[in-house]
Amino acid sequence: MSENNAFWNYALQLYSTPETAELCLLLQNDYQLSVNYLLFALWLAHQGKELPASLDDQHVRQWRTRMLEPLRQLRYQLRHSKQSPQEYECYEQLKNAELAAERVESGLLYDLTEHCPDVVRDAGAAVEVMAIKQLGYLNLCSVAGVEPCLTGDLQTLLRQLNNKATGCGGN
Template sequence: MKLHNDLWDYALQLYAKPGVESACLQLQQEWSLGVNRLLFCCWLATEGRALQAEQLSTCEASQWQHSTTEPLRLLRYRVRAQRQHEPELELCYQALRQAELAAEQVELAWLFALGRDWPVVASVACEDLLLQNIGQYLCCEGIEPEPGLLAVLQVLVQAAAGPVPARRVLQLQW
């Protein structure tokens, strides 16, 4: 496993763009979507690769996400709430944030290893592939298209692919 890889670098750059962190956290909190999965879908499109959703649900990264990353996040949320009344918990909270970030890096390393050898789809534009990948992921998660979700996805898509016309995302179906 290679922790420092192209997907990790890409994820850090995309996540740092204006509005992306907030959009990703909203997608995670309101629709229970995996931020790393969304970033993976975007990265795959820049690489010219289509998401192979059937492999995504059974891969090491998914097992890691459920067994490690999500429990760390829930614990961090619990400590975050408690530290409002117990400021002494700040060091514990910060340690949990670092542990969660390290777990996310492991998850992205497994996603990188999974997707780097998928075939390149030369005949599909990056913007189209990006919308296709995200649509496939959302379909696998059982998420229905709805205006609020699509509006938040617009922020991520435009940060990843440039000025994608809003109507393309808002009309996204899967």
């Protein structure tokens, strides 16, 4: 597994703006979408690769459900009760552990890149258009039916990221 990889660096750069982070968290919290999967789909689009709808790696899914999501749930539970210095310290440690688990997940996703075929795209096709096509990834998140507001939120995110991502897609 490659924890220090081009995808992780790309994701960190995209997620670094407050507007992008806020919108990613909205998609995660309101629609139970994986921010890592979303950013992976976008990174693949910038790499000229396609995220196959059939790409559902058991190892990534198990890592997410057994490690990452329980850490997030614990952190969320502690978030509102950070009254003592010890509780605050515990919250911060859980936040760091969650970030470390997300980094592991990004490495697992990056390792799947070889299974993602190259896409031949029109010279005039914007990366945003290609990235929207990538969002067949929603199937991986078990989202039943794409609601209009979800589509709108995703398109807003893609517009935000399209400008920012042009400078951070390298291998």
